[in-house]
Amino acid sequence: MNRLQDKVAVITGSGSGMGASAAKLFSREGAKVVVVDLNADAGQSVADDINKSGGEAIFVQVDTGKEADLKRMVDESIKAFGRVDAYWHNAGIAGAGAISETSEEEYDLQLSIHLKGGFFGFKHLLPHMIKNGGGSVLFTSSVSGLKPSPASPSYSIAKSGLNILAQCIALGHGKDNIRANTICPGPVETPLWPSFMNRNPDIISPEVLTQKFIERVPLGRLIQPEEIADAALFLCSDDAKMISGVLLPVDGGLVVA
Numbered sequence: 001m002n003r004l005q006d007k008v009a010v011i012t013g014s015g016s017g018m019g020a021s022a023a024k025l026f027s028r029e030g031a032k033v034v035v036v037d038l039n040a041d042a043g044q045s046v047a048d049d050i051n052k053s054g055g056e057a058i059f060v061q062v063d064t065g066k067e068a069d070l071k072r073m074v075d076e077s078i079k080a081f082g083r084v085d086a087y088w089h090n091a092g093i094a095g096a097g098a099i100s101e102t103s104e105e106e107y108d109l110q111l112s113i114h115l116k117g118g119f120f121g122f123k124h125l126l127p128h129m130i131k132n133g134g135g136s137v138l139f140t141s142s143v144s145g146l147k148p149s150p151a152s153p154s155y156s157i158a159k160s161g162l163n164i165l166a167q168c169i170a171l172g173h174g175k176d177n178i179r180a181n182t183i184c185p186g187p188v189e190t191p192l193w194p195s196f197m198n199r200n201p202d203i204i205s206p207e208v209l210t211q212k213f214i215e216r217v218p219l220g221r222l223i224q225p226e227e228i229a230d231a232a233l234f235l236c237s238d239d240a241k242m243i244s245g246v247l248l249p250v251d252g253g254l255v256v257a
């Protein structure tokens with residue numbers, strides 16, 4: 001309990017899935033939470049739930065593919081709570097498919113939503129973190145960011161880019177007492193999961209593809225969003241105060257299978 005007491009956490013993509021689980025968990029652990037999402041209804045509802053349960057949260061509608069939105073996210077967080085201790089850029093979308101099926105628009109979307117959210121979100125938070133004596137940065141990558149995913153190369157390169165970005169921040173800003181890590185989830189049972197599985201329904205049904213994934217996971221089941229939130233809490237808290245530059249699979253062992 002209270003592992004984030006008096007801290008302020010900004011979490012993108014926290015209107016749903018693992019981000020929503022984490023926003024509620026971080027609040028129960030004492031954090032003030034900035035719920036950030038493109039989907040205003042979903043994000044506002046998570047912030048309302050936190051406030052109704054006795055926590056403190058605001059919602060900011062942001063497209064993580066736009067630097068101006070990310071700057072506003074930082075400005076509104078500072079205006080509401082005065083500081084940011086933890087930034088988790090977690091917003092994301094499912095992959096766009098094989099190279100032959102990927103349009104320029106889909107490619108740009110993959111790179112902007114995933115990478116700009118990390119790069120420009122951190123850029124605008126940096127002066128505030130330096131002023132406050134440090135902070136923790138976390139990005140949601142994927143096992144597809146650790147190993148090539150020919151089924152969706154644009155997703156794979158965007159997620160691997162987040163791994164390198166976290167390590168650039170870890171290396172470049174350790175002197176500012178800023179830590180940066182990534183979580184690399186395997187298959188997680190969130191509202192996004194069916195979109196990953198629905199890529200070629202005429203060739204393989206989402207149910208059969210899901211079963212094939214489960215069979216590849218050594219621990220033998222899909223991951224739950226709360227299990228990603230637990231790992232994020234650890235990495236954002238002082239329990240991990242000497243952990244930086246780490247790419248942590250939370251994947252039931254999938255990456256070594």
Ligand SMILES: NC(=O)c1ccc[n+]([C@@H]2O[C@H](COP(=O)([O-])OP(=O)(O)OC[C@H]3O[C@@H](n4cnc5c(N)ncnc54)[C@H](O)[C@@H]3O)[C@@H](O)[C@H]2O)c1
Pocket residue numbers: 012013014015016017018019036037038039042062063064065090091092093094113140141142143184185186187188189190191192193196
């Ligand atoms: N579910 C999985 O199996 C899995 C596996 C590996 C990695 N991931 C990654 O985990 C992260 C969270 O995914 P999830 O499974 O919880 O999905 P989710 O769909 O439940 O949640 C993602 C949230 O991101 C928001 N979002 C999408 N585009 C946005 C944008 N441009 N700006 C702001 N918010 C935006 C959505 O509205 C949604 O609320 C994503 O980055 C995803 O790529 C998911």
